[in-house]
Amino acid sequence: xxxxxxxxxxxxxxxxxxxxxxxxxxxxxxxxxxxxxxxxxxxxxxxxxxxxxxxxxxxxxxxxxxxxxxxxxxxxxxxxxxxxxxxxxxxxxxxxxxxxxxxxxxxxxxxxxxxxxxxxxxxxxxxxxxxxxxxxxxxxxxxxxxxxxxxxxxxxxxxxxxxxxxxxxxxxxxxxxxxxxxxxxxxxxxxxxxxxxxxxxxxxxxxxxxxxx
Amino acid sequence: xxxxxxxxxxxxxxxxxxxxxxxxxxxxxxxxxxxxxxxxxxxxxxxxxxxxxxxxxxxxxxxxxxxxxxxxxxxxxxxxxxxxxxxxxxxxxxxxxxxxxxxxxxxxxxxxxxxxxxxxxxxxxxxxxxxxxxxxxxxxxxxxxxxxxxxxxxxxxxxxxxxxxxxxxxxxxxxxxxxxxxxxxxxxxx
Numbered sequence: 242x243x244x245x246x247x248x249x250x251x252x253x254x255x256x257x258x259x260x261x262x263x264x265x266x267x268x269x270x271x272x273x274x275x276x277x278x279x280x281x282x283x284x285x286x287x288x289x290x291x292x293x294x295x296x297x298x299x300x301x302x303x304x305x306x307x308x309x310x311x312x313x314x315x316x317x318x319x320x321x322x323x324x325x326x327x328x329x330x331x332x333x334x335x336x337x338x339x340x341x342x343x344x345x346x347x348x349x350x351x352x353x354x355x356x357x358x359x360x361x362x363x364x365x366x367x368x369x370x371x372x373x374x375x376x377x378x379x380x381x382x383x384x385x386x387x388x389x390x391x392x393x394x395x396x397x398x399x400x401x402x403x404x405x406x407x408x409x410x411x412x413x414x415x416x417x418x419x420x421x422x423x424x425x426x427x428x429x430x431x432x433x434x435x436x437x438x439x440x441x442x443x444x445x446x447x448x449x450x451x452x453x454x
Numbered sequence: 455x456x457x458x459x460x461x462x463x464x465x466x467x468x469x470x471x472x473x474x475x476x477x478x479x480x481x482x483x484x485x486x487x488x489x490x491x492x493x494x495x496x497x498x499x500x501x502x503x504x505x506x507x508x509x510x511x512x513x514x515x516x517x518x519x520x521x522x523x524x525x526x527x528x529x530x531x532x533x534x535x536x537x538x539x540x541x542x543x544x545x546x547x548x549x550x551x552x553x554x555x556x557x558x559x560x561x562x563x564x565x566x567x568x569x570x571x572x573x574x575x576x577x578x579x580x581x582x583x584x585x586x587x588x589x590x591x592x593x594x595x596x597x598x599x600x601x602x603x604x605x606x607x608x609x610x611x612x613x614x615x616x617x618x619x620x621x622x623x624x625x626x627x628x629x630x631x632x633x634x635x636x637x638x639x640x641x642x643x644x
Contacts, residue, residue: 261616308555309534312533312534316527316529316530317526338522339567342529342563343563346529346556346559347560350555350560426624427620427621427627428621428625431619431624434616438617
């Protein structure tokens with residue numbers, strides 16, 4: 242049961258809330274919903290393309306320099322995404338440049354590409370996209386809480402910058418700015434990690450009971 | 455004298471930046487040993503990489519006209535320098551060390567990013583790099599002390615360790631934000 246729980250990308254030891262890989266990305270990328278959507282796209286793009294390239298060129302690449310190649314590839318793909326995104330929304334691209342630059346760091350810190358040796362291309366791609374999706378959805382879930390309560394508005398990327406939903410003067414007046422600050426992000430993340438631990442404990446017990454039956 | 459005032463101001467910012475972003479939080483061990491080489495690797499990497507990145511940006515990137523691509527090239531540069539320092543100083547007999555692979559969880563990258571944005575002269579890049587390195591040491595002491603206290607004090611088990619560190623860092627970052635503003639006001643900035 243423990244092995245199953247530990248290997249799970251959502252609850253396991255590599256889950257974003259257990260390993261806390263990319264704390265900075267979680268905090269910066271979840272301050273606005275438009276940032277979270279953009280970062281989710283970047284995560285899927287960088288994780289997917291880097292893993293596919295590394296798997297396709299597996300036999301051609303020297304093993305000793307693999308880490309360096311993974312760093313270069315993920316950074317170049319990240320820039321590629323930034324460039325394409327800047328064609329769609331130049332103003333938003335400027336705002337989100339730093340969180341986007343943290344995506345390859347999160348990818349390398351997670352070390353997913355070092356665990357892909359025994360997997361086929363489709364399996365490796367599936368695993369990497371699933372992990373990217375989990376991290377991206379976590380960002381979006383946090384942003385759905387932080388932005389409306391912090392700014393009194395909800396934004397999505399648009400060619401003019403951002404498109405605002407549900408914004409009003411009253412909502413903006415009653416918003417709590419601390420929530421969208423990085424300090425607020427750390428506070429929320431701290432309590433979320435504690436809640437995650439409690440839920441993970443319950444889930445582990447549930448799995449153990451089911452196996453005993 | 456002005457260099458010390460700048461150092462103080464930048465230290466406030468640096469400390470605040472490190473605390474707020476949670477960068478390098480994974481690097482700080484629960485039990486810190488000052489004598490351990492591993493503890494000194496991230497600040498050393500910051501001290502070397504940030505001024506070097508400034509030089510590369512000033513004399514190579516701007517010459518080649520890389521524009522915004524330089525932000526995305528900073529990570530490979532930071533990671534390779536950090537990896538080089540890790541291999542040079544903390545050589546592992548099992549093979550090449552992977553210490554510094556992620557530029558110490560993005561810490562060295564962030565310091566280089568801020569340095570190339572703020573510094574106009576090489577001396578300023580050095581001051582910023584030095585203040586970030588010193589700030590990292592101070593943040594590490596604070597975080598380790600929080601780790602220790604969470605073991606001795608009656609803290610609920612699910613809050614022990616990293617959750618408590620994150621919450622404490624959030625509160626500390628608020629304090630240091632006010633210190634930064636106070637330092638800026640004292641230096642005559644609006």
